[in-house]
Amino acid sequence: MPRLPSFLSPAAWVIVGLAAASTIGICLMRPPASRALQFWIFAIQHKPFYQTAIAGWNHTHPDKPVELVLMSGTALQQRMMSSFFSGTPIADVLEVERSNIGPAFAGPLEKIGFVDLTDRLRDQGLLDGINRPSFSPWTSRGRIFGIPHDVHPVLLAYRADLVEAAGIDVSRIETWDDYFRVMAPLQVAAGESGGPGRALVVGWPSDYYIAEMLLLESGGAIFDARGRPTLNAPFNARFLARLATWFTGPRPVARSVDWFSASGHRMLLDGLVVGLPVPDWYAGIILKLEIPGLAGKLKLMPLPAWERGGRRTSVWGGTMLGIAKCSPRREDAWEFAQYLYLARATAEALFRRNGIVSPIRSHWTDPVYDQPDPYFCGQPVGRLFLDQAPHVPVRTSSPFNEQALTAFDNCLISVTDYAVRTGRADPATLVPEAQRLLDQAQRDITALVGRNAFLSSPP
Amino acid sequence: MKSARPHPAWAPWFFLAPFLLLFAAFFAWPLVRAAVLSLEQTYGPGVGVFVGFRNFAFLARDPLFWTALRNTAVFTVGSLLIQMPVALGLAILLNRPSLRGRAVFRLIFFSPALIGMVFAATLFTLIFEKQTGLVNFALHSLFRGWNPDFPWLEDYLMASLILAALWLYAGFNMVYFLAALQNVPQEQLDAASIDGAGPWGRFRHVTLPAIRPVAGFIVMLSIAGSFQIFVLPYVMFLRTGGAGPLNRGLTVVMYLYKTGFLIGDLGYASAIGWVLALLLVAIALLHRALSHGETQ
Numbered sequence: 139m140p141r142l143p144s145f146l147s148p149a150a151w152v153i154v155g156l157a158a159a160s161t162i163g164i165c166l167m168r169p170p171a172s173r174a175l176q177f178w179i180f181a182i183q184h185k186p187f188y189q190t191a192i193a194g195w196n197h198t199h200p201d202k203p204v205e206l207v208l209m210s211g212t213a214l215q216q217r218m219m220s221s222f223f224s225g226t227p228i229a230d231v232l233e234v235e236r237s238n239i240g241p242a243f244a245g246p247l248e249k250i251g252f253v254d255l256t257d258r259l260r261d262q263g264l265l266d267g268i269n270r271p272s273f274s275p276w277t278s279r280g281r282i283f284g285i286p287h288d289v290h291p292v293l294l295a296y297r298a299d300l301v302e303a304a305g306i307d308v309s310r311i312e313t314w315d316d317y318f319r320v321m322a323p324l325q326v327a328a329g330e331s332g333g334p335g336r337a338l339v340v341g342w343p344s345d346y347y348i349a350e351m352l353l354l355e356s357g358g359a360i361f362d363a364r365g366r367p368t369l370n371a372p373f374n375a376r377f378l379a380r381l382a383t384w385f386t387g388p389r390p391v392a393r394s395v396d397w398f399s400a401s402g403h404r405m406l407l408d409g410l411v412v413g414l415p416v417p418d419w420y421a422g423i424i425l426k427l428e429i430p431g432l433a434g435k436l437k438l439m440p441l442p443a444w445e446r447g448g449r450r451t452s453v454w455g456g457t458m459l460g461i462a463k464c465s466p467r468r469e470d471a472w473e474f475a476q477y478l479y480l481a482r483a484t485a486e487a488l489f490r491r492n493g494i495v496s497p498i499r500s501h502w503t504d505p506v507y508d509q510p511d512p513y514f515c516g517q518p519v520g521r522l523f524l525d526q527a528p529h530v531p532v533r534t535s536s537p538f539n540e541q542a543l544t545a546f547d548n549c550l551i552s553v554t555d556y557a558v559r560t561g562r563a564d565p566a567t568l569v570p571e572a573q574r575l576l577d578q579a580q581r582d583i584t585a586l587v588g589r590n591a592f593l594s595s596p597p
Numbered sequence: 598m599k600s601a602r603p604h605p606a607w608a609p610w611f612f613l614a615p616f617l618l619l620f621a622a623f624f625a626w627p628l629v630r631a632a633v634l635s636l637e638q639t640y641g642p643g644v645g646v647f648v649g650f651r652n653f654a655f656l657a658r659d660p661l662f663w664t665a666l667r668n669t670a671v672f673t674v675g676s677l678l679i680q681m682p683v684a685l686g687l688a689i690l691l692n693r694p695s696l697r698g699r700a701v702f703r704l705i706f707f708s709p710a711l712i713g714m715v716f717a718a719t720l721f722t723l724i725f726e727k728q729t730g731l732v733n734f735a736l737h738s739l740f741r742g743w744n745p746d747f748p749w750l751e752d753y754l755m756a757s758l759i760l761a762a763l764w765l766y767a768g769f770n771m772v773y774f775l776a777a778l779q780n781v782p783q784e785q786l787d788a789a790s791i792d793g794a795g796p797w798g799r800f801r802h803v804t805l806p807a808i809r810p811v812a813g814f815i816v817m818l819s820i821a822g823s824f825q826i827f828v829l830p831y832v833m834f835l836r837t838g839g840a841g842p843l844n845r846g847l848t849v850v851m852y853l854y855k856t857g858f859l860i861g862d863l864g865y866a867s868a869i870g871w872v873l874a875l876l877l878v879a880i881a882l883l884h885r886a887l888s889h890g891e892t893q
Contacts, residue, residue: 223641223861241859245640334745344751344842394727394746401729540838548843582660589655591638591646
């Protein structure tokens with residue numbers, strides 16, 4: 139029997155053998171060549187419908203099958219950026235959420251990892267066929283890199299059971315000031331009746347989603363059309379001062395209710411707030427699927443405006459479908475993207491399953507949007523959202539949006555603290571402090587944007 | 598008698614080779630690469646422009662970096678001040694031979710260290726919730742005046758983080774202290790007793806000096822670990838962008854991660870990493886100098 143060289147023990151030889159075999163194995167291993175187009179998504183709510191749609195596609199296109207992969211939004215963003223930075227494997231087609239897209243636009247235009255769809259969209263007449271503001275988050279330096287999945291207009295959901303029991307007429311509400319005045323009888327200060335009290339609207343200073351949504355509704359913005367920071371615009375300072383007063387005083391009109399947790403849902407069920415701003419996805423997915431106990435107790439109305447005659451909606455969230463530039467089958471991917479996103483059946487299913495209204499204007503006449511919804515006391519929910527869809531504000535796609543929003547929200551928190559500390563409740567008296575804080579934030583964000591050597595032209 | 602054959606000259610290198618290769622590939626080369634990267638502005642590893650020391654200059658006046666550094670320092674000091682006495686106290690209690698079920702208690706106190714950090718962070722996110730969170734619920738039940746909406750994860754992020762870290766690591770540090778306590782010479786303790794020293798006197802003049810080297814080691818380990826804290830705040834403050842309101846929960850490594858892996862500016866992230874590394878080296882040197890002075 140052959141003897142092993144004696145300078146290693148038999149066990150050590152086994153280890154060496156295993157190490158060598160696994161190393162050789164890994165070197166020889168090749169990822170299986172997939173025939174299918176890879177399609178990555180992050181929203182589990184999209185999966186059931188997409189599976190059906192993909193089964194239909196695979197049946198009619200056996201030469202271009204599609205494979206669906208669901209992963210978390212964070213995982214998708216990291217794998218996407220890893221691919222754009224280092225060429226690691228990526229899907230041919232992928233859905234990306236708005237809060238995850240910024241980094242993809244931070245480099246040179248030619249290094250953006252998505253296919254530039256601008257010319258394709260123009261050639262097919264889709265630039266006018268799709269709700270125009272819905273392109274804004276997916277546009278960088280004038281080029282469009284994704285097909286919008288949605289519009290996500292925002293309405294105000296209110297506790298119709300409480301409001302009607304109190305004999306309140308919501309048709310008298312046009313502005314936020316009207317809303318707080320008309321709903322005042324429903325407000326209960328915390329501890330007033332030995333309980334947690336009731337506020338009039340959901341909101342708290344550190345929730346930057348709501349700060350952005352309300353700022354956009356008011357007409358403010360933190361970047362201009364050329365991607366330059368505009369945090370310290372006097373308009374923004376006035377807005378910040380007004381919003382801060384929602385959270386201060388002996389009876390704050392707003393209260394903190396977590397949008398996505400069990401404790402937040404419990405607070406909504408217990409009627410600890412009267413109203414909450416909701417985009418279509420929140421109404422269709424979170425409220426209806428996760429808080430069924432509110433069925434028949436909520437109604438929708440346009441958001442109260444900040445000024446008379448002002449905008450009655452805003453926008454919150456958003457998803458796009460993009461095609462990876464490195465995909466060897468970009469034409470197949472484009473064909474599939476159109477099949478999935480532009481078909482009337484898709485729009486209808488999207489609304490039926492998730493309550494999301496389509497960004498494709500020609501679908502807006504579909505009767506599905508006029509059907510009464512028992513969850514919202516028989517209101518035609520789709521039509522209510524679509525009535526506001528053309529008015530949703532344009533948003534920035536600046537790669538620095540998250541940082542700027544955080545800075546803006548930090549100003550809101552500081553102004554609120556200042557109002558509490560000094561006992562000032564009149565917005566006019568808070569404007570100078572708001573302006574001072576926004577000036578500082580503007581300097582910080584301008585410095586951050588300014589040091590980016592790759593944004594040769596504004597985003 | 599057969600004379601021993603001399604080893605060939607390459608033998609030491611042959612045996613050192615695995616370590617040297619790993620060290621070069623996973624430590625030395627990344628360190629050099631990070632130093633080079635810190636002089637560039639990048640969009641991922643593939644696109645970069647040389648900017649010299651501008652990353653460091655920007656860092657010096659970057660308010661977010663200073664906020665992150667201040668938060669991290671607060672966490673480190675807070676953790677040390679609470680964790681060390683708690684860990685030592687537990688170790689002293691569990692070192693008493695008269696205590697029944699010592700092994701079980703040791704396991705119980707050590708067990709949080711066996712739990713995944715993501716799990717622990719998720720647990721503490723729920724514990725610090727408003728209204729339904731265990732902490733607010735318990736405090737409101739005990740003291741009716743306690744606000745059940747108390748914003749632990751908005752206004753008291755570092756306190757929440759320190760408490761979560763205490764739960765995770767106190768038992769871990771306790772094990773080190775326990776090992777040190779078991780090495781305190783019994784004859785010295787007996788001699789101190791004979792000389793009339795009480796429990797406090799024995800602890801102060803015999804036990805404490807004996808465990809000082811281990812305590813110093815734990816302090817250094819805790820400082821290094823605390824300055825690199827990432828997972829705990831990342832998960833606990835996920836809802837508020839991983840940093841919390843007013844960036845109250847932003848830590849240095851969190852800032853490094855966001856800069857490097859979300860924005861793609863690996864150059865700036867490398868500069869942050871180098872500054873953090875130098876800071877830790879400076880703390881280690883200072884600790885060493887102080888320990889040396891004590892020994893002298």
